[in-house]
Amino acid sequence: MKLATFAVDTPVGPVERIGAVDESTDTDDTPADEAALVDLTAAYGATLEAEGEPAPADLARSHVPPEMIAFLERGDRAIADAREALEYAAETDAERGPGGAKLRYEPGEYRLLAPLPRPNSLRDCMAIEEHVENSMDGEIADVWYDLPVYYKGNADGVVAPGETVQWPDYSEIMDYELEIAAVIGERGRDIPAEEAEKHIAGYTVFNDFSARDIQGEEMEGRLGPAKGKDFANGLGPYLVPREDIDVLSAPMTARIDGEVWSTGIVDEMYHSFADIIEHVSQSETLHPGDVIGSGTVGEGCGLELGQWLEDGDTVALEVEGIGTLEHTVIE
Known part of the structure; x- marks a missing residue:
């Protein structure tokens, strides 16, 4: 379904x-x-x-x-x-x-x-080692292995499937990110990893659009990302209940104007969704409608590939069993 x-x-x-x-x-x-x-x-x-x-x-x-x-x-x-x-x-x-x-x-x-036009909250992790290694020039901090680090995004910045994304005028470097997001369906606090799955209602495709130039600047201040991410978050096209998809083995593909740029699966996650939920819910309550991104698959964005989106490009992120989330970016 x-x-x-x-x-x-x-x-x-x-x-x-x-x-x-x-x-x-x-x-x-x-x-x-x-x-x-x-x-x-x-x-x-x-x-x-x-x-x-x-x-x-x-x-x-x-x-x-x-x-x-x-x-x-x-x-x-x-x-x-x-x-x-x-x-x-x-x-x-x-x-x-x-x-x-x-x-x-x-x-x-x-x-x-979008399945959730306005999520209750939006968190995005960085849980796939190849993406981190590629993005950090091979230098991965020890803390990344210890904690499923994440940032909180703009829940009001969700863009609908098929919607045109107007790039912010403070950025000239446009990028996409190929991800899956888990959607929380059951309230919980201090959730152990072995009980985390029942708190997931289902999964959707997530495009964590990234303004790479401003993101790089603001994160030099040891905070963020903020303006580098908050302008557009693609979710959709559908929400598939957890029982209806083997999300770990679902093939993922990113096409730019029909050309395949990225492929992967989230089975590559170093920190599982269960581990992430256990970490996030420590002394903090998760609510139905909270969205948690997996992080980008290896070579799942232009930053890793050394190429960027251009004005008018159409980005189509496909996850088998969920569907294709498509947006066109314009300057």
């Missing part, structure tokens, strides 16, 4: 909804904006209505909320209800749910948003 956040136009303006890709329209080659989406809240309401439940629309909104963080706060129960809704939509000829709510949206009838 591939979960999505999308917007539809209504007489009172755009309305945000939670959906899932209609599996009959989903292939490895289907672009993110060309798949049909099932409105999970409406479809779950339709299942309740078919079972004769009273007030099915109200009950559906509590079981499958139409907003991703509220959905994640229900944990595995929401995932189970979403699966039931998707199955019902696949088996029925009905087009409408309670109150006339539309069950299915075809391409062109919706606008795909």
